[in-house]
Amino acid sequence: MEFAKYQGLGNDFVIVDGRSGSPIEPNGAQVRQLCDRRLGIGADGVILALPPRQGGDLRMRIFNGDGSEPEMCGNGIRCLARFVADQHQGVCPDTLTIETMAGPMGARLQDQGQVTVDMGEPRLEPAAIPTTLGVDARQVVAERLLVIGQVLEVTAVSMGNPHVVIPVADVAQVDLEQLGPALETHPAFPNRTNVHFLQVLSDQHHRLRTWERGVGPTMACGTGACAAVVAARLLGLGQRKARVTLPGGTLTVHWRDDNHVFMTGPAQRTFVGQVVLDALGAEAENEATGDTEAVAQAKAMAFLANTSLDEMLELAANSLAQRTQRRGGPPVNPPGEPVPDWDHRGH
Numbered sequence: 418m419e420f421a422k423y424q425g426l427g428n429d430f431v432i433v434d435g436r437s438g439s440p441i442e443p444n445g446a447q448v449r450q451l452c453d454r455r456l457g458i459g460a461d462g463v464i465l466a467l468p469p470r471q472g473g474d475l476r477m478r479i480f481n482g483d484g485s486e487p488e489m490c491g492n493g494i495r496c497l498a499r500f501v502a503d504q505h506q507g508v509c510p511d512t513l514t515i516e517t518m519a520g521p522m523g524a525r526l527q528d529q530g531q532v533t534v535d536m537g538e539p540r541l542e543p544a545a546i547p548t549t550l551g552v553d554a555r556q557v558v559a560e561r562l563l564v565i566g567q568v569l570e571v572t573a574v575s576m577g578n579p580h581v582v583i584p585v586a587d588v589a590q591v592d593l594e595q596l597g598p599a600l601e602t603h604p605a606f607p608n609r610t611n612v613h614f615l616q617v618l619s620d621q622h623h624r625l626r627t628w629e630r631g632v633g634p635t636m637a638c639g640t641g642a643c644a645a646v647v648a649a650r651l652l653g654l655g656q657r658k659a660r661v662t663l664p665g666g667t668l669t670v671h672w673r674d675d676n677h678v679f680m681t682g683p684a685q686r687t688f689v690g691q692v693v694l695d696a697l698g699a700e701a702e703n704e705a706t707g708d709t710e711a712v713a714q715a716k717a718m719a720f721l722a723n724t725s726l727d728e729m730l731e732l733a734a735n736s737l738a739q740r741t742q743r744r745g746g747p748p749v750n751p752p753g754e755p756v757p758d759w760d761h762r763g764h
Contacts (some may be wrong), residue, residue: 418694421503422458423496425684427636427665430493431460432500435467436475441694446483451692452482458692461632464493466500473514473521475501477644481631489519489577491639491680495532498524499684519577533681536640539647539672540575548573548581549605558651565599572648576678578630579610584654588616588626597628613641615649621659623649636665643678646670 418441421432429436431451435441442465443451450457458483467476477497479490498513513524525534540546541556550573557573581600585591591614602613612628625645627638638707642661649655650672658671668682 418522419689419691420458421500421689422687423500423684423685425492425495425637425639425665425682426639426663426668428492429460429687430462430464430479431458432464432466432494432497433463434500434504437468440719442478443480443694445480448480448484449482453493455706458690461629461635462490462493464490464497469514469516471516471521473516474510475513478518481629482633483631485631486518487531487578487630489640490521491534491536491576491641491643492682492684494522494636495536495639495680495682495684498534499530499686500531502526503686504555505650515733517577527681530685532684533679534639536576536643536678536680538676539644539678540577541651543573546573546579546610547607548579548610549607556651562603562605564596564603567596569596569600571600572651573604573606573610574644574647576629576640576643576647578640579606579608580613580641580648581606581610582613582615582645583673584615584617584646584649584652586616588614588624591626593626593628593634597634601628601630610639611641611644613638613645613656616622617649617654618662620655622662623655623659624662627663628743637663637668637680637682639668643670643672643680644666647672647678667722706760 418433423430423432434440443463448463448520451463462482463480465478467478469476477494478486479493480486495516497515501513511526515522515524520537525533527533543551543554543557546557548557550560550562559570559572562569562571569583574580574582580605580724597612601609609630611630614626616624618624623645625642627635627641629635629638642663645661646659647656649659650657661668661670668680671679673679
């Protein structure tokens with residue numbers, strides 16, 4: 418399977434082109450291994466570029482690093498737009514309509530690798546987020562929520578996927594590793610939620626730290642930056658247009674008067690390559706089903722049953738000889754062969 422690796426402010430994705438022919442769709446275990454930074458390619462998520470179904474230019478499916486499938490990803494859609502442009506070597510239309518689970522999104526290619534995306538309208542009603550907070554209200558703004566012994570004031574926004582924004586004095590002082598997963602899986606958010614801690618630097622500049630649903634801490638979150646600007650405006654802390662600085666860099670977000678949120682930021686290809694998905698899938702399946710130990714034991718028993726003692730001794734001797742040579746020592750002769758004279762220098 419051919420793939421391309423792209424990143425937007427350090428939020429990185431494996432992109433697979435399935436627009437022609439039968440697309441390859443990895444299962445959850447394969448996604449987890451593809452995203453593993455030691456055992457796979459390494460990424461925050463996997464994006465599939467697919468044929469459109471509703472009149473757009475293409476369709477996007479995205480999978481988080483844990484194998485779950487979110488509705489939308491702002492950094493991901495910018496990376497996908499840049500991927501399509503790179504595939505067409507500059508003859509791509511300036512504006513692409515990309516179908517997502519959150520609806521069609523318009524992406525406009527800008528100069529110097531920048532991409533602007535019409536993220537649509539924010540959804541503020543509790544049922545649309547979804548959340549059990551503020552069920553009798555039109556918006557969930559500064560709602561008090563008990564989280565592992567702390568009372569936090571949270572504002573919830575959906576940008577096609579759920580977000581909760583918590584203003585703080587200094588994002589660097591937040592225990593993200595503790596509060597992030599506790600908020601993500603809080604019963605108040607039945608579909609889980611992305612979590613953002615917001616520091617207001619000015620009414621047009623915010624700093625954000627993110628715990629992304631199904632991923633954990635990330636360098637950037639495009640939909641989260643949009644949700645943060647909307648939340649800051651609802652709280653009276655910011656203007657409708659602001660810069661949002663994340664660990665990976667800065668996005669510009671504009672909540673326009675027509676209620677659409679536009680996000681502008683970079684997207685860049687880092688490398689391309691190939692991966693054998695079938696082999697990866699076999700290992701992933703064993704891992705997912707807990708059969709790794711059983712498979713290894715079965716292989717060992719089969720080896721013992723089909724190998725004589727003399728063959729085992731010969732294999733052991735050959736293995737010792739190979740290991741000794743790799744370490745720079747004198748060769749160990751197989752059984753039955755004469756041992757040469759070696760001086761103290763190994764000559």
